[in-house]
Amino acid sequence: MFAKNQRITKKEEFNFIYKNGKTVNLPYLKIFYIQNSFSYNRFSILVSKKTASKATQRNYIKRKIRHILIDFRSNTEISFDIIIIAYKGIENVNICDLKENFKIFFNKSLN
Numbered sequence: 001m002f003a004k005n006q007r008i009t010k011k012e013e014f015n016f017i018y019k020n021g022k023t024v025n026l027p028y029l030k031i032f033y034i035q036n037s038f039s040y041n042r043f044s045i046l047v048s049k050k051t052a053s054k055a056t057q058r059n060y061i062k063r064k065i066r067h068i069l070i071d072f073r074s075n076t077e078i079s080f081d082i083i084i085i086a087y088k089g090i091e092n093v094n095i096c097d098l099k100e101n102f103k104i105f106f107n108k109s110l111n
Contacts, residue, residue, distance in 0.1 A: 002066070008044040008081055017081050024109055026101045028090040032083040033109065041079050043069055047086045061086050068099050072106045 008014065021034035036042060045065050047058040065084060090098075 002043060002069075005038075006040060006042050008042050008083065013081065014044070014083065017083055021081070021083075022109070024105055026105060028087045028093055028098075029101065030085045030087065031105060031109075032085075033080045036079050036081045038079050042081045044083045045086070046083065047090075051086050051088050052091055057091055061090055064095055064098065068095070068102050071099075072102055 008017070017032050017034050021032045024031045024033070045062045047061045049058075052058045052061060065086065
């Protein structure tokens with residue numbers, strides 16, 4: 001779990017990132033990101049009911065993504081606001097494959 005100050009929670013912040021941020025499409029994920037003025041990264045993970053119908057499945061997907069983000073959250077020199085949207089089929093993806101996709105994203109996009 002991320003500390004409260006490391007989460008994006010307000011609707012205005014989401015809308016600002018959607019309108020002004022950059023987008024990256026990965027297999028089973030869509031990532032919106034924009035540079036922020038804080039000294040730390042802020043994250044939000046979205047898993048809709050269309051992606052996983054049961055709450056336990058959605059929470060499991062969020063836990064997998066959160067686990068991966070813990071490894072990468074301090075590797076960037078510049079801080080960002082990052083919104084991660086999970087797509088259908090992600091529940092069957094191996095965590096190693098997800099980690100590899102995030103590694104590519106963090107190396108190309110954020111550094």
